[in-house]
Amino acid sequence: xxxxxxxxxxxxxxxxxxxxxxxxxxxxxxxxxxxxxxxxxxxxxxxxxxxxxxxxxxxxxxxxxxxxxxxxxxxxxxxxxxxxxxxxxxxxxxxxxxxxxxxxxxxxxxxxxxxxxxxxxxxxxxxxxxxxxxxxxxxxxxxxxxxxxxxxxxxxxxxxxxxxxxxxxxxxxxxxxxxxxxxxxxxxxxxxxxxxxxxxxxxxxxxxxxxxxxxxxxxxxxxxxxxxxxxxxxxxxxxxxxxxxxxxxxxxxxxxxxxxxxxxxxxx
Amino acid sequence: xxxxxxxxxxxxxxxxxxxxxxxxxxxxxxxxxxxxxxxxxxxxxxxxxxxxxxxxxxxxxxxxxxxxxxxxxxxxxxxxxxxxxxxxxxxxxxxxxxxxxxxxxxxxxxxxxxxxxxxxxxxxxxxxxxxxxxxxxxxxxxxxxxxxxxxxx
Numbered sequence: 001x002x003x004x005x006x007x008x009x010x011x012x013x014x015x016x017x018x019x020x021x022x023x024x025x026x027x028x029x030x031x032x033x034x035x036x037x038x039x040x041x042x043x044x045x046x047x048x049x050x051x052x053x054x055x056x057x058x059x060x061x062x063x064x065x066x067x068x069x070x071x072x073x074x075x076x077x078x079x080x081x082x083x084x085x086x087x088x089x090x091x092x093x094x095x096x097x098x099x100x101x102x103x104x105x106x107x108x109x110x111x112x113x114x115x116x117x118x119x120x121x122x123x124x125x126x127x128x129x130x131x132x133x134x135x136x137x138x139x140x141x142x143x144x145x146x147x148x149x150x151x152x153x154x155x156x157x158x159x160x161x162x163x164x165x166x167x168x169x170x171x172x173x174x175x176x177x178x179x180x181x182x183x184x185x186x187x188x189x190x191x192x193x194x195x196x197x198x199x200x201x202x203x204x205x206x207x208x209x210x211x212x213x214x215x216x217x218x219x220x221x222x223x224x225x226x227x228x229x230x231x232x233x234x235x236x237x238x239x240x241x242x243x244x245x246x247x248x249x250x251x252x253x254x255x256x257x258x259x260x261x262x263x264x265x266x267x268x
Numbered sequence: 269x270x271x272x273x274x275x276x277x278x279x280x281x282x283x284x285x286x287x288x289x290x291x292x293x294x295x296x297x298x299x300x301x302x303x304x305x306x307x308x309x310x311x312x313x314x315x316x317x318x319x320x321x322x323x324x325x326x327x328x329x330x331x332x333x334x335x336x337x338x339x340x341x342x343x344x345x346x347x348x349x350x351x352x353x354x355x356x357x358x359x360x361x362x363x364x365x366x367x368x369x370x371x372x373x374x375x376x377x378x379x380x381x382x383x384x385x386x387x388x389x390x391x392x393x394x395x396x397x398x399x400x401x402x403x404x405x406x407x408x409x410x411x412x413x414x415x416x417x418x419x420x421x
Contacts, residue, residue: 179382179397181390186380191348197325197332198344235392 011193012044012202017262019055024151028258033158035189041259042202045193046267050214054266062143062212062264065136065219069144072137078128084141087125091144098149098261102250104161111165111250114142115221115241133240139219143210146263153260154207156253169251172244178235184252187229204229205256206249208265215268222249291405294369294387302374303362308385308405313413321411327403328411333381338418349381354420364415368408384408 017024026041043051053059073084073091088094098114105112107120118141119130131138158166173184187196188204195201210219223240226248230237238244292298292308322330323342331339333348355364366374370383384403403411 176390177392178390179393179400179402181382181388182380183390190380194347195344196346196348197329230392231394233390234394234397235390236394 012040015044015048015051017041017043017051017055019150020057022151024262025153025258025260026262028153031254031257034255036203036255039205039256039259040192040203041207041262041265042205042267043208043262043265045200045202050266050268054262060212060264060266062210062219062266065140065210065212066144066147066264069137069140072141073144078122078126080125080127082126084121087121092148094145095148096152098146098263099152099154100156102165102246102253103157110243111162111246113222113241113246113249114145118142118145134221134224139210139221142221143219143264146210146261149261150263151260153258154253154256156250156257158254162250165247165250166254168244169247169249169254172248173251177230178233180233182233184229184248203255204252205259206252207256207259208262208267210263211265211267213267219264222252294385294401297369297385299366299369299373302366303360304365304369305362307409308365308369309409311406311409313406313409313411315410315414315417317407318410318412318414321403321407322414327407328384330411336418352415352418354418356416356419357421361412361416365408365412368403368411368415384411 012027017026026044028039030036030039043054053061057063070091076083076086084091102111102113102116104110105116108116112120115131115133115138118138122128123130131141156162176183176186184204187201192201192203206222206225209222209225211225212219216224221240223245226245227237227240238248290310292306297304297308298306319339321328322336323339325332330336330352331342331345333346335345335347335351335353337351337353339345359367363374368384370386370388371379371381372383372388373386382402385401385405385408387399387401389397
């Protein structure tokens, strides 16, 4: 009986993430600012079946989106008749970008996410319409661009003008919200490794985003996940692209400094 | 037919009447030394209903966090809180009622466990749940009646 009701898993497992023969680091010593000793990718908390989907790019359902974005990359759009490739040539020219986001943006005087940067090119440089935050083209494109940084350690600026946003994100991370009255830290800092009913709690890291979620049967953005977690505790979520979610994204990214970018990761 | 409707609505009014008139409101629960001695409704709890509330993800969802060997037919029991096996050996009825009403006041101000009959909620409560407790007074009594059956000694 005990084995029937008690959960099988506790801590993160010891599996290694090897994709195309290359080892992707899924745990590292926590950055100095972190309340944790050691940080882990969410991959380490998933079942072996879900894990294996991410170990082979042909099996990884996220690659359908990556392939679609590769086509969009070459396709002219907007009044200027230009494609992304017209200016950026190969998408590999954006390698390293994912690891640094969100980053300070002089033009808007606030941190920019990848979605912000892409839309600036669309509206200001292509004369095209901005994509919606969760629109397929947008999520697919963030997957394609992030993939160029796969394996690179997350390394986001936290000082200078970013400091104030880090503080704001930290506040949000520790604020209890919703009728269930919980903070992000209650689940992802105090209880990672524990089973919460059928879910195995991870540290809520964002190094694998956008992720392919089996439950969504598709890719989703970082802000979509934040929104889902807030709704689960019966809170009114912030809007995708809001200053609050950008601050939270920046702070959560800083908690994962050193973890390798894994996009497109696969989660249940 | 008309008679039947009248009879049914009379029963309905009666039950609603009991719940409204006699239930202690969430802001009026008397908790002293981590004990709520008085029943919230004056109506004895139903342990079978309480067991269902523990399982139901939209109500208690207690299994999200607690192992409970008395509910083996449910596959996933969480491990965020302590197992509830034998919980009635460790706590009195008044103590358990206090834990259910507001665990933060009764046990641990930092607890992750929701306060099930309290209006001290988090920020940005979704509109649908604004001003509402997670469980109703009688539901708390039902869960409590169930917990009181969890004895090992």
